[in-house]
Amino acid sequence: MKKQYVIGLDYGSDSARSVIVDVATGEELASSVKYYPRWIEGKYCEPAKDMYRQHPLDYIEVMEYIVKDALAKAGDGIAENIIGMSFDTTGSTPVMVNEQGTPLALLPEFAENPNAMFVLWKDHTAVKEAAEINELAHNWSEGRTPETIQRIHPTFHMPNVFKQDFTKYEGGIYSSEWVWAKVLHVLREDEAVRNASFSWIEHCDWMPALITGKENPLEVPRSRCAAGHKSMWHESWGGLPPQEFLSALDPVLDGYRDRLYKDTYTSDVAVGNLTTEWAERLGLTTNVKVGVGAFDCHMGAVGGEVTPNVLARAIGTSTCDIMIAPYEQIGDKLIAGICGQVDGSVVPGYVGLEAGQSAFGDIYAWFKKVLAWPIENILAKSEIVDAATKAKLIDETMDAIIPQLAEEAMAIPMEESTVLAVDWMNGRRTPDASQEVTGSIAGLKLGTTAPRIFRALVEATAFGSKAIVDRFAREGVEINGIIGLGGVAKKSPFVMQTLADVLNMPIKVATTEQTCAFGAAMFAATAAGAYEKVEDAQKAMGKGFEKEYHPIAKNVDAYTVIYNKYLKLGVFTEHNNI
Known part of the structure; x- marks a missing residue:
């Protein structure tokens, strides 16, 4: 039988790494790591202001290097047998995009503007906006207008029977590390970016979209992991919070819900195949299927062979604590103070639970x-x-x-x-x-x-x-x-x-040295059809x-x-x- 291989790509805070893995055995053929060149120079960041931004060119240039470098190390005859690739990234790390889905920093007029770049997970410039989101979410009544709920009135509290708290599946507290706070902050701060922006996208969604030619913001298959844990997405209220809620936060968000998404996808699903252009740039074929992305710690838990009710701790610059739990155990329970409980965000068929430390x-x-x-x-x-x-x-x-x-x-x-x-x-x-x-x-x-x-x-x-x-x-x-x-x-x-x-x-x-990249490889094998379920990929490819x-x-x-x-x-x- 012809050998089959997959590539897992892990985008961390300082660098990205790739692994080429045998689909049948989990043997690692080759790997490659490269630091983001602009990031390492300290560009576009102001630590004293808790501002951390990354240029999309760093992501593109590093991807081309680590894929081609790993292929060169793996030897002849490997590239044509690569059947899939998947990404994990830090999160929430969003960027503002135009109608074509291009991150604004890739346009000449915004090439040096930090507000047009990806806002890294640990950027805390949106503390004020997060507080406003929490205040509004905790006092929001479904079907009421912003005027009716008197959101700015400090003594007003809607009776619980009328409330619809869009943060309740994210631990009940919205963080400045998450997408809506960051987007709101950037749109308020920068008029030029505000006028040029059509929508936003998470880093883990942009990478697969870029190399499969599905960059249109209205058509990008969005990650269940990113949406459920960081953007207040939940099926029970039809996806993202309603436009009425977003506009009540600030009119700068007017129209954004219609320019985003309703459906989300687990990471065992393929976004599409490599385009001809990207197959050539990466030294691969257009037969390569690209899976839906997810956050690093979630795929890391899979790569680390997480099982139900076992806490997987990705311990690096920060920590991300991930569990999967059966539906019957969670039921209607709301877990207070964590970073979300999301159906299928880690392993499809289980509720994914996330917690973590902002610094370790x-x-x-x-x-x-x-x-x-x-x-x-x-x-x-x-x-x-x-x-x-x-x-x-x-x-x-x-x-x-x-x-x-x-x-x-x-x-x-x-x-x-x-x-x-x-x-x-x-x-x-x-x-x-x-x-x-x-x-x-x-x-x-x-x-x-x-x-x-x-x-x-x-x-x-x-x-x-x-x-x-x-x-x-x-x-x-x-x-x-x-x-x-x-x-x-x-x-x-x-x-x-x-x-x-x-x-x-x-x-x-x-x-496994690179559990996040290995988790991405397991999902790539599943999205490419080598395994029916990611649990099967874990058993075959895991290293104990x-x-x-x-x-x-x-x-x-x-x-x-x-x-x-x-x-x-x-x-x-x-x-x-x-």
Whole structure:
């Protein structure tokens, strides 16, 4: 039988990667990774303002490289046997488009305008707009006009019997990380973009549309995952919120609902085949089917072989916690304070549940940057050593900071772990989204060292994880196991052991290095017809688990006490606007 292969493409925050996988066995033939060139230069971002934008050319150029590079590594005769490809991306990462579906930044007049670019998931410029969406959604009455509901009246509350809360399947709190808040912010801020915009599209929807020639905003097959978790889409109210609701938010949204979509699709469905142009540009054939896209952590859970009632944690710059649950378990239950419960958003046939932390590895990276300030700003200017030696010294030191901190922090006895931190340096995604809260560190003394602070930061990220697990439990969602996915899970025993101790649960680490890309490959195989269900692709292509961390009893008891202090510090920090 002729061999068949698929390509999974994973678009992360800093880079994109591809894997070429054998459909029958899951063997990885080749992979390729490339950083976004403009992003790495720091273009179009203002971290002090929580503004993070990415140029669509970064996505296009990187795709061409990682596909062709992986094909070259895989060897002769592979390209013609590729039957499918699928994408996962960060999210919510939308962009404004014109009537042809072209992102505005690809037009000459908007080529350098950040508002015409993709608004990255961690962009928090739309905090004000998210608050307005929540206020309106929590006081909206179906069938009433904006004037009738008096949305701006601070004392008005519609009786519950009349309410239709469009956030209720997204945890009841709409986030500034999500699409409608971002779109509203951009349209308000930039008149030129507002006048040129016809619609918007998520990154995970745009990539398949681009290479299959289905860019028309009215015809693009939209991801169930993106729509259900981030854009208030639900079948019970006919898709997206009604135009009346959107216009009540701001007239700049007038007409947008008719220029978007009603139906959505799970990722086992094919968008179409590669166009002739893109087949040539990527070195493939037009026989390649392209699947409906989804968000990275959702496909990562599939690549990590998630099963019902097992929490898959994609642990990287942030975390995304994904579960699938049977319909009969969820029923009419609304899970408060998470990032959504969506039919088929992870595995078709199950309800997908999403939670997560706005920063995890990013917190460690922030602390590294703080410590590295003298290296980057003083040592870099030194004339004591030659330029080549200086560059090597800087690179060696920068690479060693986190591993050395982890080694020293792990050696600190539990009873001496007296520094306490709260992990909201980039806001809080769950439980109960708020991008206005900030992180904090307490218990500092003159004898406090960098490893002690680092240990507190690692513990804080673990405590933030426990808050999520506790919320699921409080809401009646059963968790029977935990899977660790991603770079932190595979590379940091200290972090993973701390997590196991704090959660008091074993954690299995997926063998697959690139679980998100592998999940995309599994969906590509299903969309291309090689498998009837993605669960079948998981069984055939999955690689199992390489390690399991077990909680240490004495640490569990100690962390129970420290976790309660973490909760108190979090309440104090939030309520006092620190």
